[in-house]
Amino acid sequence: MKLTFILMFLAMVHLSASVHSQNTVINLSMNTGSFGEIINAIEEQSEFKIFYKNEQINLDRKVSLTSKKAPVSAILGDALKGTDIGYTLIDKVIVLAPVENNLVKQQKITGRITSGDGSPLPGVNVVEKGTTNGTVTDIDGKYSITLIGQEPVLVFSFIGYLTEEVEAAGKNEIDVLLVDDIQRLDEVVVVGYGTVKKSDITGSLSSVTSEQIMSLPVQNLNQALQGRAAGVDVFNTGFTPGSAPTIRIRGNKSIKAGNDPLYVLDGIPVESGIEEVNPLDIESIEVLKDASASAIYGSRAANGVILITTKRGTGRTAYVSYEGSISIEKALVTIDLMDGGQWAEMRRTVLRSEEAYPYDYADPEADEEWFGNEMTPDIWESVKMGYTLDENGDYVIDPETGHPLYDPSKVRSYDWESDALRTAHSQIHQLSVSGGTENLGVLLSVGYTNQEGIEIGQDYKRFSPRLNLDYQAVDWFKIGMSTSYSLALRDPGVGIYGGATSQIPLSLPYDTAGNFLMLPAGDDLIKNPLRDNKYINIEERTSRYLGSYYAEVTLWKGLKYRINAGIDYRHYRRGDFIEPESSRLVNVNSAQYRQNERYGWTLENLVFFDRTFGQHDIGITLLQSAGATRYEETNMEAQNFAYVSQQWYNMESSLSPDLSTLSSDFNRRQIQSYMGRINYDLMDKYLVTATLRYDGASVFYKGNRWDYFPSFALAWKVKNESFLQNINAVTQLKLRLGYGTTGQSGVTPYETDGTLVETLYVFGETPAKGYAPNLLATRDVGWEKTTTTNFGIDFGFVNNRISGSIDFYNANTHDLLLESKLPAVTGYSITRANIGKVNNKGLEITLNTINISNPGGFRWETDLTFSFNREKVVEIYGDNVDDINNNLFIGYPIGSYYNYVYDGILQDTPEDSVWIAKYNASGSFFETGEIKVKDIDGNDTINGFDREVVGSNVPDFTGGISNRVAYKGFELSFFVYFRVGQGIYNRARVPALDGRYMAWDVKYYNPLDPDRRNATHQQPRDGQIDFQNALWYKEASFLKVRNITLSYNLPKSIISKVKMNSLQVYVMATNPFLFTNYDYMDPEAQGRYVNTGWNRNQVDPVQGISGISTKGLVLGVRAGF
């Protein structure tokens, strides 16, 4: 046996081995003999094995012994006397070697290997470089190795971590911190219906790891993806706690059918509402971006697929972890409102425009009339504070101007905004236990999130237990499940912020006696919202059960059968109770009780065949699946209840039941699929993946239900070619090319069969509901399809110090289901047809660099993602004509904004007078101080033809940069997210400036104020402002520092005393900085999507934005036991 091999073996067992007695007595039959004979005798008579290098030992040497019967040690001592050979007795092995090697050069090294977060890494390979001498770390991450080389270097390697080499000469303790290898080439990743080695991926895929998810206190999965995965655009529509951001993978592809990706949780496709999954349970998220990767999900994959894998129990030792954080949050960006003095001046400006305010300065008598008599005494009192009074209570006249002395900054201004906001306190806790036995893996976790909103009234709580099990019943049969339940309670708030910021700053919420003022400004339409949280109760309660079950049978070498079953159950309930004391326009209390239930199931049969034949690796996957989703809802509304405590739980107690509203709905959809996939790998250099999916869906009419979704991908592992093998600078290089087709249904259940619509009528008092033809049957429509071509490069240089991928893609969505226009004289305005086309092309870059990796433990890493997508509508109705009503423009993104083009404010200049005269002559009504717009078609008339696409809600590019600097147990990291080139279209950006309602502090035109001549907004006046929607749009690029985190892993020496494996504490600033050119609230929130009509990608400018964005401070701890 080769000695080195043996030594390695020894090293591996030495921990558990007990020492065999060197006192075992050997009885030799001779007094003299060859050394070889003695060795043979010892081996025959004892359990000892004796190892040596032949060239060092002379077996034929004659030896004379003093005793025939003696312990082994004595016999060997005798036999080796006078030679330079010594012996070492280890366990049952005796090693013979020249004495100086054993006694002088033998060096024993011990140490401990930990990962970045300070937790011990068991199973790390520790090998002496250039030898086969090695060991692995134990459960505590500890190792011990006896070195044999002259200039020893230890190599520490572990799957998923970057390999470290440390010079060992002269040391006896080496502790190593292994750093995550983001590339993890040998790691397997989930690709849908199986896994594949990361290095063998042929499609375009982004991964987000649990570490990345845990690096921010996120409430939901989609937040975790923001800026982490190239090509995945995550943006908020609002900031209310518990609201989920919108996610777009490589742009918008569909106009009517929606653009949300398909979520697959532990192998089972689930319906929307993924925010109910606890992010801390996630092991990894894989985003399948191109069709070659996602086409295995066929008809549902047009918008990309997000595969979510939850953590599972492994290892035989129980591992308990706790993760907790508390945070405080404040508003990041609020509305910059006018103060009392500014508002008063704005009102005067309006009054002057009507010649109702005869002074071009502030006059107390006129103010008393317009603020006191026309508004309220309180308001006049506020304004009056701006004037200086003498001891007699008379107004002091400024001798210079001859006008009453007035200082707008002294005008009383009530800060309504701050009454609506608070410092919010939130906490997240997660306790999990994982472990198992040889045949069983268990993970049990319980998560709890309690997030308070900074707007009074808003909060979100979620409780989410999970149980994942895997059981290897016999060697050919395995079953398992992953199940989770979550209960989320959400109070979306009652809009106090919106109400408070609509209040006139001169008004007061309470009178001097402390009585609540419902109409603080004396205006019926400006109601005081500050009691709303007490008198309006809104509660959303969502239960979700997600279960995924499997059984797997190994039938034959490489041949497996697996059955997956999934359940997705969601129940949502919302209750509203509004009392007349609230600021809502109600005379009696009213309640609304809405609930819906969605139940989906999936059943999949899978056959896998994976075999290697020489240089050919073949993997075949076959799938048959079926699934259905059933939905039902009930809504009820009633008013006028005798008592308040019932809220919405005793609707029948309504005193006016005839005013009750009732509705319910039901639908069900089914899908059936067959899929086949072949993976072929030749010589670990050339990879081919081909898939074909055949899907049928119930929403289409018979005969058009079924369709094929093929894909094909090639990858060439260039690095594995001989010409690159010896070029060390290149660690990895792979080229990928993919092509495939994915789909989306785009129709709702039942509509293709032609439906009737209810009509309302009454004969006298007899209800006469009718049913009229609604939509024509559209039996010939089929799937919307997206065909994507993707070219990608994966690279790694300098031992993967620089690594990443670049992807180019071109996705053509065709056969979009749109509403093709019919002449209305047919009785129908529209029918549905597969007619539209949309194109998305783009570039994605992911770059990971290890800038510094110092053996002393200092390490700096940077991750960068960058996505650039160009989205455009190619065809709408085939006539190359824009559809203005549905906001669709050929050559522009789906979510485009179309309007007049703002061209400043009309000034009191000769040029603008000429301009005004010119356009007023053709029927316009421009005046100085109003908004000027561009005459796009140059025909000297401003009309609807002078509108154009001014922008869109689609960014030019997005990205994220994260940096981590680690030293010893400390790590400092920050993450920057940017989104550039998109715009926001929001009516609230252009306040009425009518002297009646509140406005944010815009720079409006005021001819009396030289500073306000060069204004952005119109001159305040009562009545409708023309072309103000030209100001609704504003470009809203931004860069946000999402977090700065400092964490510290406590040394093992300390925490082991309290029986802990790891303990990390961190402090994090969330959203500490925002850089933007947008001037009205947080540009990250785009506002709510239009929920009527069929271009679902329009943001509704009227809806506004819900919630205020926050910045915060988080204190957290992660502990492992």
Next chain:
Amino acid sequence: MKKYILLLFAAFTLVTCSDEFLDEEQVGVLKYDYYESEDGIEKLINSCYSVQRKKYGDEWTYALWNYGTDEWKRGDHAYTTHAMGGYNDYTEMINAVGYEIGYKNYPENIWTAYYNGIDRCNLAVEKIPLVEGGIGIMKDNEGKNKRMGEVRFLRAIYLFMLVQQWGPIPYHLVPSSGSEKEWPRQPVSKVYDDIIADLQFAVDNCVEKQNDDNYGRVTKNAARHYLAKVLLTRACGTDTDPMFGRGGNRNEDLARAAALAEECINSGYNSLLPNYADVWEEGNEINDEILFATQFNQEVGLLGGASNDYRNNTHVYWLNQYDTEVGMARNIEYGRPFRRMMITDYACDIHDRLNDSRLRKSLLEVYYSTATAAPTSASYKWTAKELSFAFTDAATDGSWAVRYGDTLYTGDPKFELATENPSNTEYVNVGDTALVFLMNDRNTTLTDREIVGRGYTVFARYYWVTDPVTRAPLELVNHDTTVADGDIRIKAWVPGKAPSLVKFRDRYRADVATYQGTRDFFDARLAETYLIGAEAYGRLGNYTKAVELVNVVRRRAAYHAGEERPNLWWQFDGGTEGDESSREDAMLINEGYWDSDVPLEHYTSASLSKEQRFVEFMLNERCRELLGEMMRWEDLVRTETLFQRAMMFNDDTRATGTMREYHKLRPIPQTHLDAIETNGRPLTAGEKQAYQNPGF
């Protein structure tokens, strides 16, 4: 092991289903085969009726039927630059291209809804005879014909609306497959022929009276009324263009119209209510005068959602801005003011208000305080200056004045009732008169002093500015005036601050903000039948019969013996306080009425012939009787007087000056021009232009 595999393959086969797995089971959603049953056809017929509601559902309701006429002009919430204002002023916003570039597309809304209604009717006409085994009314042919009569009546009135608004229209009388692309316009005369055939069928087959459960369905009288109106309309046309001419035989049509009107009047099933105001009393929508009405009631579930176009929203558009005045808060009593409409001078001035009660009964002028919390504003107290301006018998220092016998002092509360109770420390009481949008005329003696002296807010149509010293009237004005040194402002009517039409107000809604009105909208009432009959007779030269019929309406319009008169009547209409004598006789006219000019009638020229005066008189009488009832635009088009009268009597239309003769028709929606084909291809630009109505 085999055991397990077998088990698993069993699971495999469980989901290996056939295509049937993908079949949709209809649960909550109905589809076309529902129409194979009698129940389904009844529901289809109900849906034919519900189309009527569209007309009253949104802004088009006044924009297409009252704007741009001699009766009504823009309120202050309908600017020229906004689409609704454009319908009054006939700006470019209402042309077909205007629709495309984003202006409010009211005609297209109506066009689409009515064609949808026609298709429903066509489907019902086709399906009713196919009903077999009916157990309801359609169990026999007679019953089927009753329903057929209803459906054909509805189809006729939908076509009638379209032909009046658009002239030659494309249409089919058979159900659509949705795939027809070629839609040539049909000559107006053909449309009238089809309408008359449908209505005649309804006259022949519908029931005389519907029972309570079927109230609102078509009756013979409804059909007679509409048929008379259609025939009168056809007979008024003078265009002989093969496409635009209305066709028919003038005298035969008029005679038939007159006969139908009399048949309706004399049927015994309908009669005029004694008091004009009662017709409009809320809760009295089902009354003997109503021939046909679009049905609504207070059942929230049958009124549609807040944004439903098939609600009755007419109650908001006519209301003016009362709620920002002192003592007033918005409430259900006075409604939600959308400030779209302002009455024209013409519509005010053609009333003999001493005898004719209709104008004051149609307008809401006086508002009683609704503010529940008493403001403490100084404007609720008399100032010395106001007192000194207000009354003739005032202390020279303005410290007191006498009004209606009461002595008032500086600082006294302003509102009427409060003065009767000196211990009341509040300045305004709910129920006090707080606001008057005063309807008076050029002959008024009202002065700025009297307005100030009234102690409540007054917006008068006219008032005299007086000399501050001599108090002599100086100038009659109808605009804002600032008196003396600027601290008393006298206000006159302006858009948004003028009387509201009271006919459609709806206090049965859930609350003031609710859009969905609960009142029936009267499409046809017997008073109009009288006017149709009168006009038909008069146009035939039978003035005797014309006078006979029109006097029935005028007699009812008069103040009746013992009828209490509003204060404004004796203050401004020439009446005497306490006088409750009958004014009926004074309202009656005779054949000689049209022999010469009558200043009250505001004839468009002093040199009109008797025939012309008669026609203009009938338009005046229709204005007096039917003010705001969504007929005026079509009346003016029918009588070919739209351009002349709108330009003459509608200040806004005249001032904007963009109206042309061709505005008597609406532009065909651009979407229609873009969607139709000819010879299997879309229309060229030239063909679209040729298809479009002239001028657009």
